[in-house]
Amino acid sequence: MTTMTAREKAIQEQFSLRMDEGELLNCMRCGFCLPSCPTYIETGFDESHSPRGRIALMKAVHDGLIAPDEEVEHSLNVCLGCRACEPVCPAGVKYGHLLEEARDIFADYNEYKPQTKAMRKTVFDGLFPHQNRMEHAVTLLGIYQRSGLQKTARKLGFMKLFPDSLQAMERALPEVPKRSEMKKRGSAFTTLAEKQASVAFFSGCLMDTMFLETNKATITLLQKAGCDIVIPDGQNCCGALHGHSGEKDGAKELARRNIxxxxxxxxxxxxxNAGGCGAFLIDYDHLLKDDPAYAERARAFTAKIKDITQILFELRFHERFPLAIDSQVITYQDSCHLRNVMHTHIAPRVLMQAIDGADYREMEKADSCCGSAGIYNIVETEMSMQILDHKMESAKATNAHTIVTANPGCLLQMKLGIEREGLSESVRAVHIVDLLLEASLNDSVE
Incomplete structure (x- = not known):
């Protein structure tokens, strides 16, 4: 091995101290993960872009056998973090935990360019931890959409200054609510049926701004299913963006506030109602396992986490209410984290298949990542679009009129795919909550 730089030596020492050696050794190199890894497949079966290969790299850095150089960091960054490798691993390796820790170590020693450092500080410290600022940012987007600026920018060809993927993404953005509408949403709601449970709703940051209508639909469905609902004012961003981007301390602080x-x-x-958020929330027990003040509280917190589709399924929503939509073919794109971390994949399918008028057709490889992965489609655009194009081939093969998802990032990515394929006049993408509310005929319980 060549002599390591001072930075590489510091990173290697942190790998030795912080990486879970037992978890690294748990990987048997069997290769069961390989067919489930999107980047392994998309790179033409490059071992360094597989879970097995990345764990081997982490172990080699941990043991001081290789330097934690740019190639190692690049391999980790190209990973989608979809965790599709975990359900198929016979040894139960918690690959996602290893990946987050490794990225966090690299981030601690990265010398970011001034503009990158400013951007990260703005996003991770100045925006996502503060819901009022999120509301303000989304309000500005709404002004852009409603004031005529959007039409003018498109007419003048201003958007052509951006890459094709960003142009399509701008067209795929939903119409966002006004700030006054965001402020109107209450914090407590009473069941509309015989009470079955009391629930606290994690409303999220993007979900409670850009996707406010989906949050409202979630509340209505829970009320109809027999739930009293409270939305704690003190909650904040789940911390997933921080945790996946090498900002683990920020993620821990957000987790403590939510608990x-x-x-x-x-x-x-x-x-x-967001697969990515739910998966990070349910991992708080791992995130705070070394925090003496919060470890036990985090375990109690995670034990209560459920996705909206799971509780509706358990409360027999699909059996107690008539569900119907206009005749159409629908298909489903799994949220990676909802399926691979929260292990919720049967419930959404049962709910959709109970809708009269919906011809449900399973998409080939519905459980593979769509390429969104938080901000992956922005920072690793080429790989993301390659994955999305293959995903759209599978979606088109179903002849679906409606592509259903259970996560905001997946929803935007599928809308982007529809735009890229020129299908916006014939195909739509919707959150499963919005589809279920659309299919709800009345408020009476049988």
Whole structure:
């Protein structure tokens, strides 16, 4: 091995101290993960872009056998973090935990360019931890959409200055609500049927701004299913973006605030309607395992986490209410984290298949990543679009009129795919909550 730089030596020492050696050794190099890894497949079966290969790289850095150089960091960054490798691993390796720790170590020693450093500080410290600022940012987007600026920018060809993927992404953005609408949403709601449970709703940051209508639909469905609902004012961003981007300390602080907020509700369950958020929330017990003040509280918190589709399934929503839509073919794109981390994939399918008028057709490789992966489609655009193009081939093969998802990032990515394929006049992408509300005929319980 060549002599390591001072930075590489510091990173290697942190790998030795912080990486879970037992978890690294758990990988048997069997290769069961390989067919499930999108980047392994998309790179033409490059071992360094497989879970097995990345774990081997982490172990080699941990043992001081190789330098933690740019190639190692690039391999980790190209990973989608979809965690599709985990359900198929016979040894139960927690690959996602290893990946997050490794990225965090690299981030601690990265010398970012001034503009990158400023951007990260703005996003991770100045925006996502503060819901009022998120509301303000989305309000500005709404002004852009409603004031005529959007039409003018398109007419003048301003958007052509950006890459094709960003042009399509701008067209795929939903119409966002006004700030006054965001402020109107209440914090407590009473069941519309015989009470089945009391729940606390994790409303999220993007979900409670850009996707406010989906949050409203979630509340209505929970009310109809027999839930009293409280939305804690003290909650904040789940921390997933921080945790996946090498900002682990920020993720821990957000986790502590959420635990503080939700503990006070005394709810039976904590409900999420975003697969990415739910998966990070349910990992708080791992995130805070070394925090003496929060470790036990985090375990109690994660034990209550459920996705909206899971609780609707358990409360027999699909059996108690008539569900119907205009005749159409629908298909489903799994949220990676909802399926691979929260292990929720049967419930959404049962709910969709119960809708009269919906011809449900399973998409080939519906459980493979769509390429969104948080901000992956922005920072690793080429790979993301390559994955999306293959995903759209599978979607088109179903002849679906409606592509259903269960996560905001997946929803935007599928809308982007529809735009890229020129299908916006014949195909739509919707969140499963919005589809279920559309299919709900009345408020009476059988």
């Amino acid at each position: 503080d907020a939700f503990e006070q509700t005394g709810a039976d369950y904590i409900i999420s």
